[in-house]
Structure formats: C-alpha cells, structure tokens
Amino acid sequence: MESSAVTSEIRDKRAALTDNTLNQFKELRNRFLSFKKEKYLQNIEHYQSLSQNQAPKFMVIACADSRVCPTSILGFEPGEAFVVRNVANLVPPHENGPSETNAALEFAVNSLEVQNILVVGHSCCGGIKALMSFQDEIHSNSSSFIKNWVIVGKTAKLKTKAAASNLDFDQQCRQCEKESINSSLLNLLSYPWIEERVKNGLLSIHGGYYDFIDCTFEKWTLDYEGSSSKADGSCSIGNREFWS
Incomplete structure (x- = not known):
C-alpha cells in the first residue's frame, strides 16, 4: 500500500500536470483564434473551396x-501538399504490406493524382541514429516498435557502413540520413x-x-530511366539544387 507521502507527491504531480x-x-486556443482572424477570414473563399x-x-x-515541419520550412499553404509523417521519413517497400504510409501513398497517387512525391529527411535524425545504433540482426518479433x-x-544502413566505415558515428549517421532518402525513393518504385x-x-x-543547424535545404530528383537500368539497385538522381 502506498504511503501517504507518496500519495501526496503523486497528487501534486497530477495537479501540476493539469495546470x-x-x-x-x-496558448493553442490563442493561436487558433489568431489563425482564424488573420488567415481564414482574410481568405475565406479559398478555405471554403477547400471544404469541397x-x-x-x-x-x-x-x-x-518536432523540429522538422514541412509546411513551415517549405511554406506550403492549406490545399497544396498532402503530408504524411513518420519516424525517419521512411517508405517501406510494397512487399512489406500495409502501413499508414503506403495507405497515404495510395490515396495521394491514385485518388488525388499528385504530380510530385517529395521525401524530406533532416539533420540530427533520432530515427536514423537508432537505426545505426541497433545490432545488424533486428528480428521482426522484437518488442520494440521503433x-x-x-x-x-x-539497406541504407548497410550501404553507409560499407562506404563510410572510416568515419565516426555522427558522420555515418549524417550520411545514412541522406542514403535512407534515396532508399525510400527506390522503394516508391516498388509500388x-x-x-x-x-x-x-x-x-x-x-x-x-x-539541415536545421545552418538552415539549408538540398533537393534532388529521381532519374527513373537511370535508376531502372542500374543492376546494383542504386539510385540515379539529377536536378540537384542547394538552397541556402
């Protein structure tokens, strides 16, 4: 049975959490009302058309x-981008079966008929750090959802380990952050x-x-024909741009 001191401590913590x-x-209420006044009501025809x-x-x-909000860093307005977010911005291959990510892909591509799919990775990614930290043998029956x-x-991890074994762990993680994006681009073609x-x-x-450390953005495009012709399954890219 809990002592009265422990019970009192828990009660105080709950009260503090509630406050x-x-x-x-x-604060969220104030932000919403500000949005309604300064954006929604000022562009009411646009927002009403989006309701249809x-x-x-x-x-x-x-x-x-939480540090990587695509609508903020790329300036998307409501109605411009269909967004799905997951740990480490990964796209599972078609063979892996259903997930919330490929359900969103199916709707965006087949119903909304989007013209562009953009996979956005970032610096200091905790998901990629976890991937690089785990033992190579990760079993599907692991109790860890992560x-x-x-x-x-x-696949991105193995390519990084092979190409950057001479680098320290943080540098390997940075390389894997980019390699995993290309891996996801290729996985998209499995659908x-x-x-x-x-x-x-x-x-x-x-x-x-x-890269939110120095606020820069790299963008590139998958070369479909080049990637399809590569026997090693690597990603061919073009139209690389660097925004700073």
Missing part, C-alpha cells in the same frame, strides 16, 4: 521530428501504380534534406 496542460491548450475538394500537387513524406519500424532503412505514373511522365519523385 501545465490547461496553459498549453490556452482538394487538389494538391505535392505529397510530402517527412519525419515526425526497431520493427526503422528496419525498413536497413506498381507509382512506377506506372512515373514511367508515363505523370509523376515525379524527389528527395530533400533539411
């Missing part, structure tokens, strides 16, 4: 990291309905890397 939560939601239909040109797959998810990036639209010139696939 903090109330203050946090008060959406036709985004982009699908963005980004990391769940391990079972980041194994999607195992027949994505490859078909890319092949027919209806859809483009892009990678992006946001």
Whole structure:
C-alpha cells in the first residue's frame, strides 16, 4: 500500500500536470483564434473551396521530428501538399504490406493524382541514429516498435557502413540520413501504380534534406530511366539544387 507521502507527491504531480496542460491548450486556443482572424477570414473563399475538394500537387513524406515541419520550412499553404509523417521519413517497400504510409501513398497517387512525391529527411535524425545504433540482426518479433519500424532503412544502413566505415558515428549517421532518402525513393518504385505514373511522365519523385543547424535545404530528383537500368539497385538522381 502506498504511503501517504507518496500519495501526496503523486497528487501534486497530477495537479501540476493539469495546470501545465490547461496553459498549453490556452496558448493553442490563442493561436487558433489568431489563425482564424488573420488567415481564414482574410481568405475565406479559398478555405471554403477547400471544404469541397482538394487538389494538391505535392505529397510530402517527412519525419515526425518536432523540429522538422514541412509546411513551415517549405511554406506550403492549406490545399497544396498532402503530408504524411513518420519516424525517419521512411517508405517501406510494397512487399512489406500495409502501413499508414503506403495507405497515404495510395490515396495521394491514385485518388488525388499528385504530380510530385517529395521525401524530406533532416539533420540530427533520432530515427536514423537508432537505426545505426541497433545490432545488424533486428528480428521482426522484437518488442520494440521503433526497431520493427526503422528496419525498413536497413539497406541504407548497410550501404553507409560499407562506404563510410572510416568515419565516426555522427558522420555515418549524417550520411545514412541522406542514403535512407534515396532508399525510400527506390522503394516508391516498388509500388506498381507509382512506377506506372512515373514511367508515363505523370509523376515525379524527389528527395530533400533539411539541415536545421545552418538552415539549408538540398533537393534532388529521381532519374527513373537511370535508376531502372542500374543492376546494383542504386539510385540515379539529377536536378540537384542547394538552397541556402
């Protein structure tokens, strides 16, 4: 049985949490009302049209990291981008079966008919650090949800280890952050309905890397024909740009 001192301590913690939560939601309320006044009511026709239909040109797959909000760093307005976020911005291959990420892909590509898919990675990614830290043998029956998810990036990890074994751990993680983006771009082509639209010139696939330490952004585009012709399964890219 809990002592009265422990019970009192727990009660105090719960009260403090309640107070903090109330203050946090008060701030969210103020932000919402500010949004309504300064954006929604100033562009009410646009927002009302969005209530009837959406036709985004982009699908963005980004990391769940709180420091990496694609709508903020790339300036997307409501209706411009269909966004899904997960740990380490990974795209599982078609053979892995259903996930919330490929469900979003199916809707964005087949129903919304987006013209671009952009996979955005970033610096100091905790998901990639976890991937690089785990033992090479990660079993699907692991009790860790994180391990079972980041194994999607195992190919990128192996390529990084092979190419950058002479680098320290942090440098390897940085290289894997970019390598995993290219791995996800190739995984996108494992979905027949994505490859078909890319092949027919209806859809483009892009990678992006946001470095929030110095606020720079790299962007590149998957070269479908070049990637398809590579026997080693590597990613051929073009149209690389560096924004700073």
